[in-house]
Amino acid sequence: MSYETRETHGTPESYGRPGAPDATGPRVRWNKVPEVTAYFWIIKVLCTTVGETAADLLNEKLGLGLTGVSLLMSTLLAVVLVVQFRTKSYRAGVYWLAVALISVVGTLISDNLTDNMGVPLETSTAVFAVALAVTFFIWYRREGTLSIHSVDTLSREAYYWLAVLFTFALGTAAGDLVAERMALGYWVSAVLFALAIAAVAVAHFAFGLNAVLSFWIAYILTRPLGASIGDYLSQPTGDGGLGLGTVVTSVLFLAVILGLVVYLSVTRRDVTDADRSTLPAG
Numbered sequence: 001m002s003y004e005t006r007e008t009h010g011t012p013e014s015y016g017r018p019g020a021p022d023a024t025g026p027r028v029r030w031n032k033v034p035e036v037t038a039y040f041w042i043i044k045v046l047c048t049t050v051g052e053t054a055a056d057l058l059n060e061k062l063g064l065g066l067t068g069v070s071l072l073m074s075t076l077l078a079v080v081l082v083v084q085f086r087t088k089s090y091r092a093g094v095y096w097l098a099v100a101l102i103s104v105v106g107t108l109i110s111d112n113l114t115d116n117m118g119v120p121l122e123t124s125t126a127v128f129a130v131a132l133a134v135t136f137f138i139w140y141r142r143e144g145t146l147s148i149h150s151v152d153t154l155s156r157e158a159y160y161w162l163a164v165l166f167t168f169a170l171g172t173a174a175g176d177l178v179a180e181r182m183a184l185g186y187w188v189s190a191v192l193f194a195l196a197i198a199a200v201a202v203a204h205f206a207f208g209l210n211a212v213l214s215f216w217i218a219y220i221l222t223r224p225l226g227a228s229i230g231d232y233l234s235q236p237t238g239d240g241g242l243g244l245g246t247v248v249t250s251v252l253f254l255a256v257i258l259g260l261v262v263y264l265s266v267t268r269r270d271v272t273d274a275d276r277s278t279l280p281a282g
Contacts, residue, residue, distance in 0.1 A: 030089035032157050033148040034270035036215065041222065043096055043260055048226025050253045051103025051168065053234050055111065057246035058104075066116055070108040077101040085157060090272070092265045096257065099164070106168025107227070114176070121177040128170035135163045136216075146212050149272060167216075171223020179228060185240045186232035193225035 034040055058069045080098045087094060110128070113119040139159035140146055151160045179189040197218050204214035234249040235241025244252075264270050 031149060031152050031272045032084070032087070032090050032095070033151045033160065033272075034090055034092065034095065034264075035272050036148070037270055039260060039264060039270050041218075043257055044099070044219070045222050045226045045229070046253050046257045046260075047096065047100045047103045048168070048171070048223045049230035049233075050100055050250055050257065051107045051223075052172075052227040052230035053246045053250045053253070055104050055107040056234070057250055059108075059111075060246065066108060066112050070105070070112055073101060073104050073108060077105050081161060084161075085154065090270075092261050092270065096261050098161070100257065102161070102165050103168050103223075103226075106165055106223075107172045109169045110172035110176070114173075121173055121180075125170065125173040125177055128166055128173055132163060132166040132170055132220075135159065135166060139163065146216065148215070163216075164219075167220045168223050171220055172227060175224025175227045178224065179231070186228050186235065187240070190225060190228035190232060193221050193228060197221045197225065 055069070055073075058064075058073070059066055064072065077098070080094065080101055084091075084094050084098050110124060113124045114121060136146060139156075143150075143153075143156055143159065148160065151157050175189065175193070178184055178192065179186055184192065200209070200214050200218045200221070203209040204211065230249060230253075231241060233242050233244045234246045235243070237243045
């Protein structure tokens with residue numbers, strides 16, 4: 001099941017519209033984003049959980065402080081994104097490594113604003129929401145679509161990753177706002193966000209909510225869902241968690257992510273259908 005719809009790219013009818021591909025070069029590369037399947041959502045939630053626990057782990061163990069850890073992880077993310085942009089088609093290992101790192105960086109951005117700069121969670125949540133909305137607006141104005149089934153040019157990929165970064169930062173701030181300021185606790189927060197995602201799915205499949213809109217709403221909500229799960233597993237029992245710690249939780253989820261990514265790299269089950277017959281193996 002997928003929240004996304006297929007879109008033809010570079011059809012004759014689309015030429016001449018704002019953001020449409022040129023008729024002389026309708027396709028630059030294969031789609032750079034995986035098919036939206038159950039595997040996609042599982043790994044996405046796992047990455048968001050790791051983003052929450054790994055950010056806490058690095059901040060505690062490396063002794064670099066939030067600023068130092070943020071600079072380190074941002075540098076690693078930049079390197080991986082360079083590799084991602086240089087690939088000509090979707091590669092599960094590179095793509096999901098970028099997602100995992102951007103999850104950590106998004107968490108650290110939100111934490112820096114809250115802990116180091118004293119920005120209220122209400123403010124940071126609103127700022128990230130506006131930044132994401134502006135990104136979507138410019139993306140759509142320039143490209144004519146927000147569908148992840150047509151992330152096959154450099155500009156669309158740049159908009160995509162910028163939007164992903166803001167979804168993680170927004171999800172972190174909104175999740176912290178719900179779990180801490182509203183005093184719902186980690187477990188209740190996880191259930192709340194899971195129900196919200198279920199409601200989006202029902203709205204899409206049963207009532208015809210736009211597929212692209214449904215996808216991005218669900219994508220945003222998986223961030224606080226994963227963060228709430230991560231906090232519930234890792235935080236001490238006295239703080240409402242299970243007390244597994246950030247090390248155990250991070251290693252456990254990273255192992256599951258690695259196993260799933262290796263499986264998808266071999267089977268290519270998440271390669272977009274339109275690319276499956278022409279995409280080189282490997």
